[in-house]
Every structure is written in structure tokens, then in C-alpha cells.
Amino acid sequence: MAETLAPAFTGADVPDMAALRTCVHCGICLPVCPTYRVLGEEMDSPRGRLYLIRAAAEGRIGLTPSLTRHLDLCLGCRACETACPSGVPFGSLLETARGQVERQGRSTTPRLLGRLIFALFPRPDRLGAALGALGLYQRSGLQRLVRAAGVLRVAPRLAAMEALLPVVPRRADVPVLTPARGTRRGRVALLTGCVQRHLYPDVNRATARLLSLAGWDVVAPPAQGCCGGLDLHAGRLDELRLRARALTAALPDDVDWVVTNAAGCGSAMREYAHWLPGDAGVARLAGRVRDVSQLLVDAELPLGRLGATVTYHDACHLVHGQKVRNEPRALLARIPGLRLVELADSELCCGSAGIYNLLEPAMAERLLAMKIERIVQTGARIVVAGNPGCLLQIAKGVRERGLDLEVLHPVQVLARALDQGRSFGEQDLGR
Ligand code: SF4
Ligand code: SF4
Structure with a gap:
């Protein structure tokens, strides 16, 4: 008989056993899972990962490097949730399991890089300063020299980060208020996002322009912070809660909708109520989050020809x-x-x-x-x-x-x- 260990997950935010038991092991989710498609390994599939999480929760296995590796390799893309006929909430199960792995220091991903990313990305002020410096690095020609010399080959993850960045645009904030044009339909708050506002300011400006033409007053408070999406993805649930409360306080309450144009942000914000049960302000915000496409889809827009x-x-x-x-x-x-x-x-x-x-x-x-x-x-x-x-x-x-x-x-x-x-x-x- 297999030895039973103490449950590997302890304290707050443990994976929900009832939700884990809803998996009937049918395997319908396997073909849609990107990591399963690439690796063909059961333990890199949704069913395999659920099996591992449940086994750890029941004390049948510990948080071994092998288990954490399979969880770390999961993209959190939630394609398995869409495919699952039993309604297994894979995303929240993964996020709680990841939080436990992270808190117990068992993740297989590099901690220093993780710390650097979380010190920078969810902080629009710091990210803006860092990207400003990066813009100089690109414009001065230094980037070309560094790439030609292959300096970053010794640090593949740093090289991945450097290769990802587009030419950093000049700062162009969306106006605090963009009034409605034509027949007014109401008032919306726009989440300007951390990466979006610094790397894709055009997207925010186009969003405000389109919404205003669709009849919405668009309010974009400049002091808004991060939505916590990256924290949620990494299982940093306490950080997510802090950011959710701060963002709720920063965005106006007298709006019909809270509009996002970044899928990851919108998804995280819609889930606030799950992670902060009993917080009415946060739940009200979560209930009003819509992707920009949902507010534009039935609007009259004077669109010209684009071949x-x-x-x-x-x-x-x-x-x-x-x-x-x-x-x-x-x-x-x-x-x-x-x-x-x-x-x-x-x-x-x-x-x-x-x-x-x-x-x-x-x-x-x-x-x-x-x-x-x-x-x-x-x-x-x-x-x-x-x-x-x-x-x-x-x-x-x-x-x-x-x-x-x-x-x-x-x-x-x-x-x-x-x-x-x-x-x-x-x-x-x-x-
Ligand atoms: S979240 Fe995506 S990568 Fe992870 S198990 Fe589900 S389908 Fe696979
Ligand atoms: S997660 Fe859903 S689709 Fe995948 S094996 Fe379990 S019950 Fe089947």
C-alpha cells in the first residue's frame, strides 16, 4: 500500500477538493492542450496535472521537482476549461496550486528573474522608467551592437526578454476624459494597463476614440495601477488582492462599464469576486468589466474601406x-x-x-x-x-x-x- 504523506498544500488558498473531484478523467481536454500537443506526455496534459494536484492535496505525493516542473510548464491558457464537459475550473485550481508551490519555494523557474519581473511589470511607474531607458538603448545603436556581438547568448532568458521588445514608442497617454460624440450612451472607465500604456499607447488612444464615437464618455484616471493579472497567473494571490482593492479605489464608480483592451487584464478583473469574496466594491467592479469589442460590436461606426x-x-x-x-x-x-x-x-x-x-x-x-x-x-x-x-x-x-x-x-x-x-x-x- 502506498505511504500517505501529510497533504502538500497547507494554510490559505489550497486547491478546492470538490472542484478537483469533478474531473472524470475523460481526456476530452487533451487534444486542445498546447503542452500536451508539443510533448505528448500525460503529466503535461490537463488531466495529468489535475491528477498531480489531487495526489499532492491528498498526501499521496509531495511537491517534488517533477510535480512542480509539470505545473510550471502549464501555460495557464485555460483551453482545457473551454473543452471540459464537466466544468472543471482548471484555472483557479492551477493558480492555487502554483501559489502553494511558490510559497514553499518549490518552483523550477528562476527565482531571481521572477523577482525582477514582478518588481517591474505590475508597476507602471517603474516599467515606464525602465522602458524609457530601453528606448535610449535602442535609439543609440547599442542594441544593434549587443545583438551583433551575441553578448546575450550566455543568458538565454535575458536574451528572450530583449528579443521580445519592440521599438519602444514615445510616451503618449490617453486623455483623462474623452467625451462622447453623437448620441450619448453613457460613461465608461478605461483600464490603461501596464504594458499596454507603455508599449502600445496607440491601442489605448484608438480604444478611447472608438468608444467616444460609439457614444461613450471615456474616463481614464492616470493614477490607476496594475490589475494583478500577472500575479494571479503566478498564484501570487495576496498581491492580486492588494492590486484589486487599489484598482477598485482608483477607478470611478459612477460608470456603466469598465473597459479593457488587454485580454489578460480583463480576465483577471472578471475573477476578482472569486478571490475576494465578501468585498462588494470589488465585486461591483468585476461585474462591469467588458472587453472593448463587446461595447463596439453593435455601435454605428463611420468605417471607411480597408483593402x-x-x-x-x-x-x-x-x-x-x-x-x-x-x-x-x-x-x-x-x-x-x-x-x-x-x-x-x-x-x-x-x-x-x-x-x-x-x-x-x-x-x-x-x-x-x-x-x-x-x-x-x-x-x-x-x-x-x-x-x-x-x-x-x-x-x-x-x-x-x-x-x-x-x-x-x-x-x-x-x-x-x-x-x-x-x-x-x-x-x-x-x-
Ligand atoms: S491551462 Fe493550457 S497548458 Fe495548462 S493544462 Fe490547460 S490547456 Fe494545457
Ligand atoms: S479536465 Fe475535464 S475534459 Fe479533462 S479529463 Fe477532466 S473531466 Fe475530462
């Missing part, structure tokens, strides 16, 4: 985390002249997965290669995704392969169509 072949990649935390699948496609398909081509395996993770591509560059690279191969097969000249992490990851793959492909957020494509339609559109609305 382009476009394909759409489903960001995991939009399609699986928020169940937003049709709205971005419907919006793109409305642009006159635009040809939308379906992407094979559109819902397969591109390898970005929050900070996964920095911590697990080898697996991230294999998934990126699969994604790029399928994008090329579509013949599209523009690939669209609703999450900054996916934009960074896919753009890196495009850059490294020298492909003639643009990587854009849906609102950037819509904003281009607006520019084309200005002769008969926005100026009539007072732009």
Missing part, C-alpha cells in the same frame, strides 16, 4: 478566460474591403501566456513557431490579436523570420478604417 487580408488569433484570456470569440471577428468583418481569413488552431496559445515566454523560452518558442506557420498559411498581411502579450510574442516571431506581416490589435485596424472613412464619417460628428 487588406486579415487573420485573427484568439488570445487565450479573451476566448477561454472571458468567452469573447465572435465580437472581434464581427467587428473586423464589418470593415468594407477587409477580407477576414480564419486561422487554423486560432485558439492555440502563441506561447506568450503572461510572462511564460520569459520564464519558459524553449516551450514558448515551439508554440510560437506553430502559430507563425499557421499565420503564414492564411496568406494574410495583417494578424490581429486582442492582448499585448500576444502582440509582442507574434511580432517577435514575425521580426525574427523577416516576414512581411503587420501585427495589430483589433482597435488599431478599426482606427485605420475610421481614418479612411473620415471624409464621410467623423467630421460629421464634430471631430
Whole structure:
């Protein structure tokens, strides 16, 4: 008979045993799991990982390096949740198990890099300063020299981080208030995000412009912090709670909706109530979170002609985390002249997965290669995704392969169509 150990998970935030027992081991989730597709190992599948978490929770195994490796390799993409007919909440089970692994110091990912990332990414002020310095590094020509000399080859994870970064744009904050144009529908708060505001300020500006044309007053408080999405993904649940409370206090309460244009942020915010039960303010915020595509999909927009072949990649935390699948496609398909081509395996993770591509560059690279191969097969000249992490990851793959492909957020494509339609559109609305 197998020896029974003490349960490996202790204290607060342990994986929910009742939820673990809902897995009936049917295996329907296996074919959609990116790590299972790459490695073909049962323990790198959702069913295998659930088996390991349950065995650890029941004291049948400890938090061995092998167990933590299988959990660390999981992308947290939640494709398994969408596929599962039994409704197993894989995401929250993984996040609690990861939190336990992290707290007990058992993770197999490099701790120093993890600390550096969490000291920087969820802090818009620090991230802005670091990216400002990086912009100088790029513009001074130093980046070219460092790359040519291959200096970063000795530190593959640092090299992965450096390779991921696009040309850092100049700072361009979205206005604190963008008033509604035309018939007013109400008022929304815009989450400006940490990565989004510094690396993709155009996305925030296009979001505000489109929402205002759709009749919404758009409020974007400059003092808002991080949503805690990266913390949640890593199982840092206390940090998530702190950030959720701070963000709830920073965003106005007198709004109809809280709009996000970053899938990972929206997904995390919608789950606040689960992680902070009994906090009414946080629950009210969570209940009003919507992806920008959901607010635009039924709006009258003066879109001009855009003759382009476009394909759409489903960001995991939009399609699986928020169940937003049709709205971005419907919006793109409305642009006159635009040809939308379906992407094979559109819902397969591109390898970005929050900070996964920095911590697990080898697996991230294999998934990126699969994604790029399928994008090329579509013949599209523009690939669209609703999450900054996916934009960074896919753009890196495009850059490294020298492909003639643009990587854009849906609102950037819509904003281009607006520019084309200005002769008969926005100026009539007072732009
Ligand atoms: S979250 Fe994604 S990578 Fe992890 S087990 Fe589920 S499908 Fe596989
Ligand atoms: S997680 Fe769901 S789909 Fe996967 S084996 Fe368990 S019950 Fe089946």
C-alpha cells in the first residue's frame, strides 16, 4: 500500500477538493492542450496535472521537482476549461496550486528573474522608467551592437526578454476624459494597463476614440495601477488582492462599464469576486468589466474601406478566460474591403501566456513557431490579436523570420478604417 504523506498544500488558498473531484478523467481536454500537443506526455496534459494536484492535496505525493516542473510548464491558457464537459475550473485550481508551490519555494523557474519581473511589470511607474531607458538603448545603436556581438547568448532568458521588445514608442497617454460624440450612451472607465500604456499607447488612444464615437464618455484616471493579472497567473494571490482593492479605489464608480483592451487584464478583473469574496466594491467592479469589442460590436461606426487580408488569433484570456470569440471577428468583418481569413488552431496559445515566454523560452518558442506557420498559411498581411502579450510574442516571431506581416490589435485596424472613412464619417460628428 502506498505511504500517505501529510497533504502538500497547507494554510490559505489550497486547491478546492470538490472542484478537483469533478474531473472524470475523460481526456476530452487533451487534444486542445498546447503542452500536451508539443510533448505528448500525460503529466503535461490537463488531466495529468489535475491528477498531480489531487495526489499532492491528498498526501499521496509531495511537491517534488517533477510535480512542480509539470505545473510550471502549464501555460495557464485555460483551453482545457473551454473543452471540459464537466466544468472543471482548471484555472483557479492551477493558480492555487502554483501559489502553494511558490510559497514553499518549490518552483523550477528562476527565482531571481521572477523577482525582477514582478518588481517591474505590475508597476507602471517603474516599467515606464525602465522602458524609457530601453528606448535610449535602442535609439543609440547599442542594441544593434549587443545583438551583433551575441553578448546575450550566455543568458538565454535575458536574451528572450530583449528579443521580445519592440521599438519602444514615445510616451503618449490617453486623455483623462474623452467625451462622447453623437448620441450619448453613457460613461465608461478605461483600464490603461501596464504594458499596454507603455508599449502600445496607440491601442489605448484608438480604444478611447472608438468608444467616444460609439457614444461613450471615456474616463481614464492616470493614477490607476496594475490589475494583478500577472500575479494571479503566478498564484501570487495576496498581491492580486492588494492590486484589486487599489484598482477598485482608483477607478470611478459612477460608470456603466469598465473597459479593457488587454485580454489578460480583463480576465483577471472578471475573477476578482472569486478571490475576494465578501468585498462588494470589488465585486461591483468585476461585474462591469467588458472587453472593448463587446461595447463596439453593435455601435454605428463611420468605417471607411480597408483593402487588406486579415487573420485573427484568439488570445487565450479573451476566448477561454472571458468567452469573447465572435465580437472581434464581427467587428473586423464589418470593415468594407477587409477580407477576414480564419486561422487554423486560432485558439492555440502563441506561447506568450503572461510572462511564460520569459520564464519558459524553449516551450514558448515551439508554440510560437506553430502559430507563425499557421499565420503564414492564411496568406494574410495583417494578424490581429486582442492582448499585448500576444502582440509582442507574434511580432517577435514575425521580426525574427523577416516576414512581411503587420501585427495589430483589433482597435488599431478599426482606427485605420475610421481614418479612411473620415471624409464621410467623423467630421460629421464634430471631430
Ligand atoms: S491551462 Fe493550457 S497548458 Fe495548462 S493544462 Fe490547460 S490547456 Fe494545457
Ligand atoms: S479536465 Fe475535464 S475534459 Fe479533462 S479529463 Fe477532466 S473531466 Fe475530462
